Amino acid sequence: MKSTIGLVELPSLGLFDIEGKNTLSDGTRGTALVSKQILLSNLRAAGFDARLINLREGDYQEEYGRAIWRNTKYSKVYFGGRIRDVDPLAYDAWGVTNNFAQQREIACLTIAHLADKGKPVIVGGSDAIAEPEPYLSAGAAAIVLDKSGAANAPLMDYMLGRTPREDLSGVILANASRQPPARVRRPFHPQDWPIPDESIIKQCLGTQHKNLPLPEERLKIGSIMADIGCDRRCDFCQTPRYRLGYRPMSPERVFQWLAAQKKAGAKSVLSFSDQFLGRVLKKGGRDDVIEIMNGFRELGLAVFWPNGLELKKATLGRSIERKNQTDTTPDEELIEALWGWDGKAGCYMAYIPAERPIFGRENYAKLLLWREHCRIMKHIAHAGVPNIRYGVMIGFEDDDDGSLSRLEEAVSGLYEEVLAINPSVNFQVLAIALIPIPGTHQWDTVQNSGLLRFEDPSIFGGMWTSAVDTRHLSYGQIADWQIRLAKIGAPYVGL
Incomplete structure (x- = not known):
């Protein structure tokens, strides 16, 4: 038994x-x-x-x-x-x-x-x-x-x-005098994860996503994790410390997962990748991405990007630097594949992380200059994605009223440009307070800075309960700025 x-x-x-x-x-x-x-x-x-x-x-x-x-x-x-x-x-x-x-x-x-x-x-x-x-x-x-299983x-x-x-x-x-090795000897590859049977998928289907208005024809909502690991080393993220490298599923394996989701009743699929566009760094990877996105459309599925995609990898240079330079021209075919919506299939919702348009001061390594970021955003708007959740992180150590006012002006301008291209887009601004995540370099930095005001994880672990002062503003003033920035675009009522 x-x-x-x-x-x-x-x-x-x-x-x-x-x-x-x-x-x-x-x-x-x-x-x-x-x-x-x-x-x-x-x-x-x-x-x-x-x-x-x-x-x-x-x-x-x-x-x-x-x-x-x-x-x-x-x-x-x-x-x-x-x-x-x-x-x-x-x-x-x-x-x-x-x-x-x-x-x-x-x-x-x-x-x-x-x-x-x-x-x-x-x-x-x-x-x-x-x-x-x-x-x-x-x-x-x-x-x-071990995160691989x-x-x-x-x-x-x-x-x-x-x-x-x-x-x-x-x-x-617990209670062991001698611990096993902390690193798993042979991590699993997502390619080898068993495809869940129909009974499992049905139990795990969703009926809503963070209060996003969804028509009946988009329900229920399936999910897939088409890769694990990441090629980057961001100080705010735990993934680099898992030391998994980058492990993506093949297009064929992704199709098998998607077909199983659809068979179980999914009309939409949340794609929870650590770094979906990490594929483009390897030979043939760009074609794999386009093939996967065509698979969503062939199955009549809507895809949601709840964790965002790295915009710099959706350029002709694919974020690969040669002699400290990379071509940041938007890759129009790739953008259309990732964020295109034809009214029935394709990308229905995209979370997109903002770049901070603060010149001369670096809170984190910029992936794109603000001008280049806006250029890609306009191409995404042309692709027709009906729902954009635009994530703006605030509360960095050097944030003050001046920098946040410039941020407000820049995001407002971008919103107007996106709306001019796609008047029907539901563009919501998520002004997220800095969340110091345990297990990251950023957590260590915040701990050592003396700016963390709460030790209660139910407070410091939440995006809507700011818990960190800046050198110029209190955590309460950051919370006020969250409310102010959220007034740009459509109202947001999700978590």
């Missing part, structure tokens, strides 16, 4: 003021579950009976703590399914994943409950990798450090009292 594993999707977080208003959003309910889809398939292929327990769904609410932000008291509430309704003895082992510091306390509440009767709880996800101690203190039996089956063997099918690696064990 197969051993059973319960994989838990965590409830959502709310911060409620005294009037009962949630400062965050209920926009996580009904979202597609891409990581659970991959993990369920991985464990079932390894011979385990893995099941999903989705605590995002449900109407239960429970306060578990308090916080003060901007001199206002908030109740920390989880909502969805009731954690204590889950029987800790229902499965032979448990799996909990959490990628976000903001969800850390809810994850630890869940772990403590599941571990209460002695069944092993295995924890993974970016936040647990970066800060394992809170999870181990809550009762986790092990932390998975290769560590999962041997660890489950070990936790269930069997001889592991291969030596443990890529994990931290």
